[in-house]
Every structure is written in C-alpha cells, then in structure tokens.
Amino acid sequence: MGFLKDKGVIYEPADRVDLGPDSDEVYLQANVKAPRMAGLLVKVFTWFLESPIFGGILLYFLKRNNLIHKLVSFAELQEPPLFEPMHPYNGSEETEVKCVEADLPPPEKVRHVVDCLQSAEDVSESPKPSFRRWTILDYSRAYTSGEITPRMVADRFIAAVRESSNPPLQMSFFINFSVEDIIRQATESTLRYEQGKPLSVLDGIPIAIKDEIDCMPYPTTGGTKWLHKVRHCTEDACCVKRLRLCGAIIVGKTNMHELGAxxxxxxxxxxxxxNPYNSKKITGGSSSGSAAVVAAGLCPVALGVDGGGKLHLSPYFI
Structure with missing residues (x-):
C-alpha cells in the first residue's frame, strides 16, 4: 500500500524552534475522528477489523483520518538521538535492594515482599475512626490471631454486596458474583488457618477481578451482553491462577466500561x-468496579486492566 502512504510532518530540532512572544509557532491540534459506538455496532466493527480482507484497509483509514500517519507513522524527526541533561543527576544510590527470583512459586514471592515491609503498627494516640479500610496485612494478622476467620469475612462481604446492589443504593459494583463459590473458598481458607497451614499472607484475602480477565466459574463479558457468547471462558487467566495458589478468595467480576472503550x-x-464517596456521582472508568470496591472497603485488592493491556492493582495493596 505504498501508493497510499501519507506525507508526514517534519519535526525540527527543539533548539531551532522559536517559542518567543513574537513566534509564529502554534500548537498543532489533531482533528480526531474516532467513531463512537456501543452494543451491536461494536460487534460488527470488530468483525470487520479482524477480517483478513477488510481489517488492514479499515485500520489504515482509521489511522489516516485521525492523523496518526501524518503526525506519527510517517513523521520525520530531525532531532539528534542523544539528549544531554543540563543538570547532571546526583541521586543517591539504592541500598537494601532485594531481588526476588522469577522462578519462585507465588506464595514464596509474596512472603519475600512482606518480609521487606516495615512494621505497620499504628503508634498514634488518636482514637480510631469508625470506618477504615483493612489492608492485606490487617486481614492476615487478624486471621493468624484468630480474631476473625475468612468465613466470617465472606459472610459480611456477601451481605454488604447484596445491600449495595439493591435500592436505594444500587452501586453496580459487580457484574457477576457467586455466593456458593465465595463461601467454598472461604471455608477452605478457614480450615487452613485452623490447621496452622495458610498458603501465604494472601490466604483468605478477598480480591475482585475486572470482567475482562478470565476467571472461573464466571463468563468474561467485557462489560457487554454478547462477548461471553462468542468467546467462552475455559480457564483462569495467569494472574488469577497465581492468586489462587496463594489462597486468595476470588469474590467476583467487577463492573467496567463496555469493552473498556x-x-x-x-x-x-x-x-x-x-462513587462510594457520593452515590449521586459515577466512579469513572474503565476499571470502575475494581476501583469502587476498594474505595468502599469491600476488598483490599482488585485487579483491573488499562487500554494498553497492562495489569494493574487498585490502591491499598499492602
């Protein structure tokens, strides 16, 4: 498709660009023409985009209409490849760095990470608030001491999710969650603590999964009503498998922007x-459900995925 190649812009070296008050330079704003779609239209568009015949042509015109070819793909950079900082970096050398071997089993990796953490004991004399978000270490210490059990946490979690899902709240945190599966996992975790054999510090920790990550026994909807019908979930994603090996309780699939788009x-x-802070407002997305369950204190951890495909954890991980 060389005959369709667009002419790219030429970026001059930064030291030649005049940014003074009398400069004619202006900020170049891209004229974005990305289509907005949802539902059936997304399904049809995806079919065309993945088609070996039409996919390449459609992708080319999408990039051209959004000036990606002009400003990025075929652009010419006249800037030298090496930048020398005017102020040399004088940062201090890292100390007490501990490398964890990549081939260790997940529970062993978690143990190494926890060993590196400083004590999180609260030495403050101020009274404790009526509500606070429990961290992973809070749960682990309470389980080990026998103050609470994973089964007790599961029962309270299920009650809280039901309350938040019904009027007047209707928080829409989850797309799917199974009471039976949560209780089964919590019962097994409780038994391990009673025997003094927890799998790791993550054993019994409730963790929610964004509904574009494969996680049995739930379908992967991606926030749609059709994706799970054409793409069946047959096994856990790798990240979910590792969480299960550590004993984490997978509590369900969180809500999200449709296809994360x-x-x-x-x-x-x-x-x-x-938004847990104001139910009259939204959380934002696309990993809205994962962020909301952590902010609401239902889980100390939730998995989400960004548009570039990177896995990330919601706040309050440790």
Whole structure:
C-alpha cells in the first residue's frame, strides 16, 4: 500500500524552534475522528477489523483520518538521538535492594515482599475512626490471631454486596458474583488457618477481578451482553491462577466500561458504577468496579486492566 502512504510532518530540532512572544509557532491540534459506538455496532466493527480482507484497509483509514500517519507513522524527526541533561543527576544510590527470583512459586514471592515491609503498627494516640479500610496485612494478622476467620469475612462481604446492589443504593459494583463459590473458598481458607497451614499472607484475602480477565466459574463479558457468547471462558487467566495458589478468595467480576472503550464507567447493560464517596456521582472508568470496591472497603485488592493491556492493582495493596 505504498501508493497510499501519507506525507508526514517534519519535526525540527527543539533548539531551532522559536517559542518567543513574537513566534509564529502554534500548537498543532489533531482533528480526531474516532467513531463512537456501543452494543451491536461494536460487534460488527470488530468483525470487520479482524477480517483478513477488510481489517488492514479499515485500520489504515482509521489511522489516516485521525492523523496518526501524518503526525506519527510517517513523521520525520530531525532531532539528534542523544539528549544531554543540563543538570547532571546526583541521586543517591539504592541500598537494601532485594531481588526476588522469577522462578519462585507465588506464595514464596509474596512472603519475600512482606518480609521487606516495615512494621505497620499504628503508634498514634488518636482514637480510631469508625470506618477504615483493612489492608492485606490487617486481614492476615487478624486471621493468624484468630480474631476473625475468612468465613466470617465472606459472610459480611456477601451481605454488604447484596445491600449495595439493591435500592436505594444500587452501586453496580459487580457484574457477576457467586455466593456458593465465595463461601467454598472461604471455608477452605478457614480450615487452613485452623490447621496452622495458610498458603501465604494472601490466604483468605478477598480480591475482585475486572470482567475482562478470565476467571472461573464466571463468563468474561467485557462489560457487554454478547462477548461471553462468542468467546467462552475455559480457564483462569495467569494472574488469577497465581492468586489462587496463594489462597486468595476470588469474590467476583467487577463492573467496567463496555469493552473498556471509555473513561466514564457508565455501562448501559449493568448500570453505572457509583462513587462510594457520593452515590449521586459515577466512579469513572474503565476499571470502575475494581476501583469502587476498594474505595468502599469491600476488598483490599482488585485487579483491573488499562487500554494498553497492562495489569494493574487498585490502591491499598499492602
């Protein structure tokens, strides 16, 4: 498709660009023409995009219409490849760095990480607030001491999710969760603590999974009503498998922007995930459900995925 090649812009070296008050330089704004779509239209568009006949042509015109070819693909950079900082970096050398071997089993990796953490004991004399978010270490210490059990946490979690899912709240945190599966995992974890054999510090920790990550026994909807019908979930994703090896309790699939193709988190099929700080507002997206369950204190950890495909953890991991 060389005959269709667009002419790219030429970027001059930075030291030749005049940014003074009398400069004619202006900020180049891309004229974005990305289509907005949802539901059936997304399914049809995906079929064309993955088609060996039409996919390449469609992708080419999408990039051209959004100036990606002009500003990125075929652009010419006249800038020298080496940049020398005007102020040399004088940062201090890292000390007490501990490398964890990549081939260790997941529970062993978690143990090494926890060993590196300083004591999180609260030495403050101020009274404790009526509500606070428990961290992984909070749960682990309470389980080890026998103060609570994973089964007790599971029962309270299920009650809280049911309350948040019904009027007047209707927070829309989850697309799918199984009471029976949560209780089964919590019962097994409780038994391990009673025997003094927890798998890791993550044993019994409730962790939610964004609904574009494969996780049995749930279908992977991606926030749609059709994806799980054409792409069946047959096994756990690698990250979920590793969490299970550590004894984590997988508590369900969280709500998300449809196919992750937006930042509002408003889902026409499963409801808009509400902000735990103000239920009249939305959480934002696309990993809206994962962020909300952590902010609400339902889970200390939730998995999400960004548009580039990187796995990330919601706050309050440790």
């Amino acid at each position: 937006g930042i509002s988190g408003i889902n026409p099929h499963y409801g808009a995930t509400r």
